Amino acid sequence: MQSVNPYTESVREEYDEHGEADVEEALSRADDAFEEWRERSLTDRRRLLADAGDVLRENEEKYAELMTEEMGKPISQARSEVEKCAWVCDYYAEHAGEHLQEKTVKGPEDAETYVRYDPLGPILAVMPWNFPLWQVFRFLAPHLTSGNVGLLKHASNVPGSALAIEEVLRDAGYPEGVFQSLLVDSEQVENIIADDRVRAVTLTGSGPAGRAVAEQAGENLKKSVLELGGSDPYIVLDDAPLDEAAETGAQARTINSGQSCIAAKRFIVHDDVYDEFVEKFVEEMEALDVGDPKDEETNVGPQAREDLMSDLQEQVDETVEMGATVETGGEPMDREGYFYPPTVLTDVPRDSPGGCEELFGPVASVFRVESEEEAIELANDSQYGLGGSVWTEDLERGKEVAANVESGAVFVNELTKSDPRLPFGGIKQSGYGRELGVEGIHEFVNRKTVFVQHGVGDE
Known part of the structure; x- marks a missing residue:
């Protein structure tokens, strides 16, 4: 897998792709990691996310230059992208508690009724090259913090950015297996989605890619979120x-x-x-x-x-x-x-x-x-x-x-942009589901109804 600098037209680095055995090992690690990660306190998960934001700020120039070399983003915009990734970490580190707090719903007078938000498990994220850090961080910030674990299939022209994201989380102290990059081609995605250990999938990309992933997810009865093209x-x-x-x-x-x-x-x-x-x-x-x-x-x-x-x-x-x-x-x-x-x-x-x-x-x-x-x-x-x-x-x-x-x-009177505080997504051929805000963090949780009947067995 090659990373080609679009400014010089030269190969900047080559990476070994992951084979079937590597993918199997990653899926097994993700499955094991989820069992421990879901039990980790929300306070701990929020703290780690805040630490990831700090790592991004401390290494802003390093990651900005990486994006510029891999896909040609002007350096000032690349720095802004790193800063925005840190912002989404800050946002969910501060607000995930209220977004995931159990919601009391008025029911019968003699019962306690509420909704709780439980994680689903390993989530596959298929991400594009155009915002190689931001697209991934707006996925991982809410969904890792809600207790899921992540598997990233990044675009094949930005493998360095994929591995850099792993590095950020590792340096922030995330446990092994909570987030992993899979350096695989698109043909391997179908089998990964079909694997029982993968519980849902999100994709940002083209319409054809979105339709393929939606079909594969639907065939396996798995939740999907798609953010596709726009005009x-x-x-x-x-x-x-x-x-x-x-x-x-x-x-x-x-x-x-x-x-x-x-x-x-x-x-x-x-x-x-x-x-x-x-x-x-x-x-x-x-x-x-x-x-x-x-x-x-x-x-x-x-x-x-x-x-x-x-x-x-x-x-x-x-x-x-x-x-x-x-x-x-x-x-x-x-x-x-x-x-x-x-x-x-x-x-x-x-x-x-x-x-x-x-x-x-x-x-x-x-x-x-x-x-x-x-x-x-x-x-x-x-x-x-x-x-x-x-x-x-x-x-x-x-x-x-x-x-x-x-x-x-x-x-x-403003250009269209994404903001961690507001839901983001499209309709028609631009996809479905939402990222960011409270709506985004609720996409990959089990919104579980709990009904507790009082008085049963009382003397």
């Missing part, structure tokens, strides 16, 4: 603050070099402000610094892999062939590394790749609409439903539009 609408109404909307829009489209499921992808702009917004937006996109991801000034680094850049170019070419106009960018940069420039497409047909597919790179599709109602209709005319953003000076209007956008989250 998030970014609605600019006729009373929007255009300077802020354009500046934030460029950031929302190009964060992580455009490789984010919740990046703004379809810019839906009211006719009254369309020309002015497009002009400002193109200026903001062209002003971004594209280059060495280890340079502090870089806004946009390389795409994570060459094949991803090629796939993006095919989508752009087809969209242009169908009638779209390239306002800026539009083809790979002539330089070493997998660089694709910030790109803006206008006159985008709805049935083109830029109109109905997810473009996983720094390419924005811009649409002109005549009314607020048309903006909502176009926003919802998508197979996806992950996030969305609405821009307006009238906050009540913004909340009304947000209420009508079909997605797991909508932000008014």
Whole structure:
């Protein structure tokens, strides 16, 4: 298994894959570890999670540089990712107690009735390369703290990040077997899901991968949570603050070099402000610094892999062939590394790749609409439903539009982002279930009803 630096196009390190015997040993360790871990006090589990946050902060530069070298993330954004991982550790270290506290439910007068939250067992997490630490920590922080144990099948281009996460938890004092990375290919996932020792599975990734995992989990009657792709609408109404909307829009489209499921992808702009917004937006996109991801000034680094850049170019070419106009960018940069420039497409047909597919790179599709109602209709005319953003000076209007956008989250006058305090997830082809917040920690627990009848056997 190779880790290839997308900036230099060179192999940075090679790793031995795990074979069937290695996987069997890991599953056995996880099963044994769960029996002890579930009995560990919640206070201890919270303390260990807080310690993991400390380890992350103490080694911020080390882990940031690792991500930058493995998948090209600009170094300033990589540091922010490490900090966010520490934040989610802090959040659940502080709040897991209240989230998992037994809930009293009023029942008969002569009975005690409540709900308790018990762990399920070993949970398989199939995770992507684009946020190689954050995607995993937002899984492990709640679910290890609730008493489960974790098995990670990370993306094959970020094996170093997978092992680094193991290192963080080991340095924090977690017992052996509570969290393990499996360096395996996707073909081995089906057998792991089918194993009786694995009790549930979560995946963040593409639609095809999500459907495959959902089918395998369903066949084995195991709980699954899926966070899949998105083509998030970014609605600019006729009373929007255009300077802020354009500046934030460029950031929302190009964060992580455009490789984010919740990046703004379809810019839906009211006719009254369309020309002015497009002009400002193109200026903001062209002003971004594209280059060495280890340079502090870089806004946009390389795409994570060459094949991803090629796939993006095919989508752009087809969209242009169908009638779209390239306002800026539009083809790979002539330089070493997998660089694709910030790109803006206008006159985008709805049935083109830029109109109905997810473009996983720094390419924005811009649409002109005549009314607020048309903006909502176009926003919802998508197979996806992950996030969305609405821009307006009238906050009540913004909340009304947000209420009508079909997605797991909508932000008014802000870009879409995840937050440990709030539930995160999608609808439609963007998946199901929630991560983060109280809703997230309850996804992989047995919400057990307990009914205690009083008076039986009393003298």
